[in-house]
Amino acid sequence: MARLKILFLTLATALLSVSCSKDYRSSIPAGCQALMTIDLISLGKDMNFADESRQSALKDLLMIDDISTCGIDVTEKLYGFETADGEFGVVAKVGSKSNLKDWFSGLTDKKVCKSLGEKRGYDFYLIKDAFLASYNGSTLMIMGPVVGGETSRKQVQMAKYLDAEDGEGIMQSKIFERINQLEGSVTLVARSSALPDKFVAPFTLGAPKGTDASEVLISAEMNIDNGMLQVVGDVFSFNSSVDEALRQASASYRPIKGTHLDKIPATAQFAMAANVVGADYLKLLRTNEALRTMLLGINTAIDIDKMIASVDGDIIVAASEAQAERTAITLVATTTKNDWLDDVAYWKKSCPAGTTINNVGAADSHQFTMSGSSVNAAFGMSDANTMYISSNPDIKSAADIAELQKHGMAADITSAMKGKRMCAVINLDSVTRQKQELSVVTNMLKPLFGDVHTLIYTLK
DSSP states (O other): OHHHHHHHHHHHHHHHHHHHSOOGGGGSOTTOSEEEEEOHHHHHHHTTOOHHHHHHHHHHHHTOSOGGGSSBOTTSOEEEEEOTTSOEEEEEEBSOHHHHHHHHHHHHHTTSEEEEEEETTEEEEEETTTEEEEEOSSEEEEEEOOOGGGHHHHHHHHHHHHTOOTTOGGGGSHHHHHHTTOOSSEEEEEEGGGSOGGGSHHHHTTSOTTOOGGGOEEEEEEEEETTEEEEEEEEEOSSHHHHHHHHHHHTTOBOOOOSSGGGSBTTOSEEEEEEEEHHHHHHHHHTOHHHHHHHHHHHTTSOHHHHHHTEEEEEEEEEOOOBTTBOOEEEEEEESOOGGGGGHHHHHHTOOTTOEEEEOSSGGGOEEEEEOSSOEEEEEEEETTEEEEEOOTTOOSHHHHHHGGGGBOOHHHHHHHTTOSEEEEEEHHHHHHHSTHHHHHHHHHHHHHOSOOEEEEEEO
16 A cells, blocks of 8 residues: 555556646747747757767857757757847746756856846846846747837746646647648748738739738758758738638649859849749739739830740849849840830830830840839840849840840859759848847857858748
């Protein structure tokens, strides 16, 4: 009987200790517009790190000589998130609260962070003058970036997140359910509203007109290769009618042959590539406000719809960093019919006041420039089956389109795009210049990811 009592007490204690251990993910706030998981151990294996190198990378990331004493359970996934109001955060599972406190003391001694004392029952630290950190028995939470006047408010907010009951917050959301279905060292589920405006276009193509960007989501699995973050994903919606429209749009893409990939400038902030039938692609563009806004200025004088309807094959759209609030775009595509050329004479006569269309070279060269107070562009045929449209001020003729090949993206980038059904490429250096707070995040992750300069998204 005594033995049975001891066994019962042992089991009861074990069950009680499990039930009192809150899931560290409960502190991730509900309503996040982006959620990412990072499996540190698996990531090191995917990047072909030897055990020693993997340990070294983790040590550099955590700024500690022995990762087993940092208090973080590195065998569990890190969760990164972006809140509805655009704030970034990371949560990790606490392995030892006392070790975690010692880790922060060590970081404080190294001047990496400073203690802000206790607030709402939690110890707070400011890391690199940019991110707030705090923890409880199950969760380490880091959020930011913060500015001086926001520190107190964000401490209160983080304390509220850390107070969450087991299973609350993001764990009750569809986004959390979706990310648990993905496999990979790094996974992501994000609403397209979490992306910079000009990058939303390829993800929302096909969504019914008027669809809010928050209704279109991206799920993705990622890996790092030679300075590239390669993302293979799916576009979907929790709204059934929007989801069906996105599925139909996805079916319209054919494998990219690579005909024009060498014409995407290495300096482009963003580019997308696909292989389409123009008439089908035009239907998608007509419902997409982001792309139509970029093309709007040019479309006032020429019929871009008719030009795109002539496409049958590879198409690329590259966008440079905004100059004077306007993004310069370049479109190059394979065509099979070019009856729009017959309309150019009419376009010349019907231009808005102050706008003119002129031939470049001989009349039969089929190259034109358009200039006016609100828009300057070039368009035409660079050969019998290649059409171009560009608002880039450096492009005036077919010769300039050919010149792009001398300054194109690296071969490993274009190689990664060939054969895919739809690709989007983002120049991360350019993005971090536009959104400065992201540079703090990328710098912190350099020990694991290395210098990542390019993101390539391909449709699954």
